[in-house]
Amino acid sequence: MSDVPEPPTGRGMDAASETVVGTVAEPGERADEFVFVAPDAVDVRTGEFVVYETTAEGDSCDVLARVTNAEQERGLPGEFLADPGVEPEAVADALGVPSGDVEIDRVSARVVGYFDTEMETFANPRSLPDPGSRVALASDEFLEAVLPSADWESESATAHVGWLLNRETKAANVFMPIDAFAATHLAVLASTGSGKSYTASVVIEEMLRPQSRAAMLVFDPHGEYDTLDGMREDGNASVFQDGAYTPEVNVVTPDEITVAIPDLNYGDLLALLDEPSERMKELLDRAWRELQKESNEIGVRDIISKCEALDEGDHGTASALAWRLNRALNRDLFASAARNDLTDLVAPGQVTVLQLNRLSEDDQQMLAAALLRKLYEARKNAMRGDGDDLDFPLFTLLEEGHRFAPDGSARSLPILRTILSEGRKFGFGVGIISQRPSKLDADVLSQCGTQIIMQIQNPNDQQAIRQSVESAGEDVLDELPGLTPGQAVIAGDAMNTPVLTRIRERHTQHGAESLDATSEWRGSWQEWHEEQNRDVVDPYESDEEVDETPL
Numbered sequence: 001m002s003d004v005p006e007p008p009t010g011r012g013m014d015a016a017s018e019t020v021v022g023t024v025a026e027p028g029e030r031a032d033e034f035v036f037v038a039p040d041a042v043d044v045r046t047g048e049f050v051v052y053e054t055t056a057e058g059d060s061c062d063v064l065a066r067v068t069n070a071e072q073e074r075g076l077p078g079e080f081l082a083d084p085g086v087e088p089e090a091v092a093d094a095l096g097v098p099s100g101d102v103e104i105d106r107v108s109a110r111v112v113g114y115f116d117t118e119m120e121t122f123a124n125p126r127s128l129p130d131p132g133s134r135v136a137l138a139s140d141e142f143l144e145a146v147l148p149s150a151d152w153e154s155e156s157a158t159a160h161v162g163w164l165l166n167r168e169t170k171a172a173n174v175f176m177p178i179d180a181f182a183a184t185h186l187a188v189l190a191s192t193g194s195g196k197s198y199t200a201s202v203v204i205e206e207m208l209r210p211q212s213r214a215a216m217l218v219f220d221p222h223g224e225y226d227t228l229d230g231m232r233e234d235g236n237a238s239v240f241q242d243g244a245y246t247p248e249v250n251v252v253t254p255d256e257i258t259v260a261i262p263d264l265n266y267g268d269l270l271a272l273l274d275e276p277s278e279r280m281k282e283l284l285d286r287a288w289r290e291l292q293k294e295s296n297e298i299g300v301r302d303i304i305s306k307c308e309a310l311d312e313g314d315h316g317t318a319s320a321l322a323w324r325l326n327r328a329l330n331r332d333l334f335a336s337a338a339r340n341d342l343t344d345l346v347a348p349g350q351v352t353v354l355q356l357n358r359l360s361e362d363d364q365q366m367l368a369a370a371l372l373r374k375l376y377e378a379r380k381n382a383m384r385g386d387g388d389d390l391d392f393p394l395f396t397l398l399e400e401g402h403r404f405a406p407d408g409s410a411r412s413l414p415i416l417r418t419i420l421s422e423g424r425k426f427g428f429g430v431g432i433i434s435q436r437p438s439k440l441d442a443d444v445l446s447q448c449g450t451q452i453i454m455q456i457q458n459p460n461d462q463q464a465i466r467q468s469v470e471s472a473g474e475d476v477l478d479e480l481p482g483l484t485p486g487q488a489v490i491a492g493d494a495m496n497t498p499v500l501t502r503i504r505e506r507h508t509q510h511g512a513e514s515l516d517a518t519s520e521w522r523g524s525w526q527e528w529h530e531e532q533n534r535d536v537v538d539p540y541e542s543d544e545e546v547d548e549t550p551l
């Protein structure tokens, strides 16, 4: 796939409506809802967008509404049909309507509003359509332009993530304004196998295209994002390359992952130690404070020596600590030099993928905590003019987000909470990907301003979304169990109203294809079988002389 759709250039309101699909019947259950009837032959599904005409502030305008429910209903009056002795055809004849095709749909729709071009957002028309008003399908072009909360006239880039699900294949593009979700954070939520990492990769691809050139860092606990490297292939040049620009893909493999001891804090150190006593904690606290003032190169040996120097008496506490420190820190994972040059790790036009798949969950959390604190400090300093190490915004994605920001405790949770609440001011955006929203910290989830939500069956996870995600109305939540892989509801800051989307295909290969177990078994059996029979010579088939000497 190499055709990349161009985003709209403005909001032409002329062709808002297309085919007339029904007639307004009555107000709906909620104050902002109305019901219209449509012939059953017209396909108007939940999540579809319709328009009706009204006048607002003296001008005629098209009001957009989102279909929240569609139910089939017999079109003939119930009082006649209640008598089983009367044939439906006879009733239809008497009413002068065709008898075969008399089903109608009762469709509920919720008013989104008319598009106020000055305010660049939807405004409430403050009245429902009059019964008898015509309802038409909103046109593809109109939806493409008004659904994203994008400022088309600015130079801000948008991410082409897919197409409207209810429309013909690839008829109406769905764009997400990158600045909106990068500033107020993103959540990608779905049951396992519904397309979370696929969708997150689509978002990364879009953010690395020449029009945005993002600085991205991916925490990848399963090692499934390395195929993003495909962005650099010649076959993808038309999408990702522009003049001197080609995205950099920096995959840090499990062997190369290190945590700088000086980047840990006292709490991290303590969490690594095996049940330290109060005296050990107090000694380590003093030693750590002194060491941090003295140098930004701290090895295990340095900590132990400092503890020994400070341990008055028989060094019993220091030697008990030494044993624990060696056990915790004497591993390849730890390096003594502080990570000074953060631009090795993050840079504009580069995605760095940290493959954490060989680390324990505790180590993954500790590494994320140390790194995120360091990056956050660097961003704050750069914004204050105290350092120009990271003088560009950052966006970090955490796959298995519930592991780093669980509903409970984790070394990485406090810094994630801080970045999610304060990061906007410092150009530090976060994307949380999770299949268990109910296991995510509720504050973290509610701070993600834009959500891409895919199929979710589990009632606890649905409940977590209901409680923490403002933009997810009941009608949106009702959609979630019925979605299939690759289908999503996009809601929140990046969109003016929730949008049912078919996520586009990746330009790069997907790194997390599920294994086709039966073909793997057949293949492995065949290899094993050939291996077993490789040296067996059939004496009757072979020309070779067979040694018949008795054993």
Ligand SMILES: Nc1ncnc2c1ncn2[C@@H]1O[C@H](COP(=O)(O)OP(=O)(O)OP(=O)(O)O)[C@@H](O)[C@H]1O
Binding pocket: 190, 191, 192, 193, 194, 195, 196, 197, 198, 199, 435, 485, 486, 487, 502, 503, 504, 505, 506, 510, 512, 513, 514
């Ligand atoms: N937009 C899409 N277009 C085409 N195929 C898709 C799309 N989204 C998902 N898929 C298919 O669905 C499969 C599952 O997607 P993915 O690996 O992203 O799921 P996941 O939710 O991350 O699962 P897990 O929790 O197991 O990691 C993919 O292997 C891919 O084949």
